[in-house]
Amino acid sequence: RRSRAELLHQHRQLQETQARLVERERLAAVGQLAAGLAHEINNPMAFVYSNLRELERYVRLLGERVRSTQGEDGARSDPRLAFVLEDIDGLLQETMEGAERIREIIANLQKFAQGEQRRLVDLGPVVEGALAMIRGLVGGKGRIVRQGPTSLPPVCCVASEIGQVLLNILFNAVDAIGAGGVITVATFVDGEWVGIRITDSGAGIEPASRERIFDPFFTTKAAGEGPGLGLAISREIVHRHGGEIQVRSAPGVGASFTVLLPVASVASCP
Ligand SMILES: Nc1ncnc2c1ncn2[C@@H]1O[C@H](COP(=O)(O)OP(=O)(O)OP(=O)(O)O)[C@@H](O)[C@H]1O
Ligand SMILES: [Mg+2]
Numbered sequence: 153r154r155s156r157a158e159l160l161h162q163h164r165q166l167q168e169t170q171a172r173l174v175e176r177e178r179l180a181a182v183g184q185l186a187a188g189l190a191h192e193i194n195n196p197m198a199f200v201y202s203n204l205r206e207l208e209r210y211v212r213l214l215g216e217r218v219r220s221t222q223g224e225d226g227a228r229s230d231p232r233l234a235f236v237l238e239d240i241d242g243l244l245q246e247t248m249e250g251a252e253r254i255r256e257i258i259a260n261l262q263k264f265a266q267g268e269q270r271r272l273v274d275l276g277p278v279v280e281g282a283l284a285m286i287r288g289l290v291g292g293k294g295r296i297v298r299q300g301p302t303s304l305p306p307v308c309c310v311a312s313e314i315g316q317v318l319l320n321i322l323f324n325a326v327d328a329i330g331a332g333g334v335i336t337v338a339t340f341v342d343g344e345w346v347g348i349r350i351t352d353s354g355a356g357i358e359p360a361s362r363e364r365i366f367d368p369f370f371t372t373k374a375a376g377e378g379p380g381l382g383l384a385i386s387r388e389i390v391h392r393h394g395g396e397i398q399v400r401s402a403p404g405v406g407a408s409f410t411v412l413l414p415v416a417s418v419a420s421c422p
Contacts, residue, residue, distance in 0.1 A: 162375050169369075169379045187265035190258045197258065201251050208244050215240075268313075272306035272421050275314060275346055275413070279339060282318040286326055294329045294353075300339035304346050308416035313389045317397075320382035321350045321409045327373070328354025328407060344415050351408040357401040365399065 215237050222230075263269075283296060290296060307314075325335045329352050336351040357365060364370045366387045371380030383397075390397045395413040 158375055165376065165379065169381070183265045186261050190261045190265060193254070193258055197251065197254055201255065204244070204248055204251055208248070211240055211244060268310045270308050270310055270422060272416060272418065273309050273311045273314070274304055275307055275309075275311075275348065276301065276303045276339065278311050278315050279318060279337060279348060282315055282322055283337060285319060286322045289323075289326050290329075290335065293326075293331055294333035294335060297334060297336040298338075299336060301341075302339070304339055305341060305415045306417070306421075307346050307393075307413045308421035309393050309413065314393070314411075314413070317386040317389050317411060318348065318350070320386045321411070324382060324409075325350055325352035325354065325407075328352045328356075330354070341415075342412070345412045346415055347410055347412050349408060349410045351406060353406045356403040356405055356407050357399070358403055362399065362401065366397075 218233065218237065280302065283298065287296065322335070322337075329335060334353045336349075338347075338349045338351070340347045340349070361370075361372060366383045367380075368384040369380045370384075371378050373380075387397050390411055390413070393413055395411060398410045398412070399407065400410075401407040
């Protein structure tokens with residue numbers, strides 16, 4: 153039987169998780185709005201900007217013409233004309249600066265809306281970075297074995313997102329192993345795919361659970377330990393990158409998670 157305190161605690165956790173999900177949705181909606189707005193403003197701004205350049209050229213031409221046909225004295229003899237010729241340069245300058253500011257704001261808005269840009273990434277150092285983060289967590293409890301190349305063919309990705317995937321799988325592996333356990337991290341290339349396989353010597357996954365481990369909120373951990381989102385988020389990220397995440401497990405022997413991502417080239421990465 154669960155105590156009232158435990159239920160209350162779980163309820164609060166669910167509420168917090170829901171709030172986080174709603175926040176994510178909201179951010180996505182704001183991002184879309186920003187992208188749409190930036191796009192709409194960009195088009196008219198493009199011709200405002202190019203017209204301004206043209207105007208500047210025309211005004212300079214007109215000024216020169218007035219001065220040459222009327223002579224410097226002629227322009228001076230009409231004080232209003234002299235004032236206009238003097239003032240117009242400053243006005244144009246300020247307008248150009250204003251347009252430049254708007255262009256910068258729109259560019260920043262677009263960067264924000266698109267999220268981090270994908271690049272060609274060697275996942276070798278990303279793997280090392282994730283390993284460095286969990287070494288302290290494993291401590292004397294177990295051992296980490298690293299296999300395969302430390303440099304890999306390029307993958308088109310947001311490095312921090314793939315790093316997050318590896319960490320989620322590694323956290324689970326650390327949770328799974330007992331004293332003297334082993335976590336093996338192997339990198340490999342298989343045809344057009346770059347692979348990272350994380351194997352642990354833990355208790356493995358029950359066949360009944362295997363279908364559900366990628367479901368959001370599925371967890372076998374004690375209340376308050378994990379909301380059960382690690383693998384759900386990881387799969388979403390890997391799929392978004394055109395990859396696959398596979399699991400193999402024999403109960404009692406351990407579990408093995410493989411992340412596969414397509415090899416990319418300059419031509420196939422924005
Ligand atoms: N290496 C593993 N060995 C055994 N079971 C695992 C392993 N990795 C995942 N699982 C099972 O899959 C479930 C879901 O994992 P997931 O990472 O999505 O959630 P979680 O670890 O329970 O919580 P969270 O990651 O949100 O803190 C785990 O609760 C566990 O039952
Ligand atoms: Mg987890």
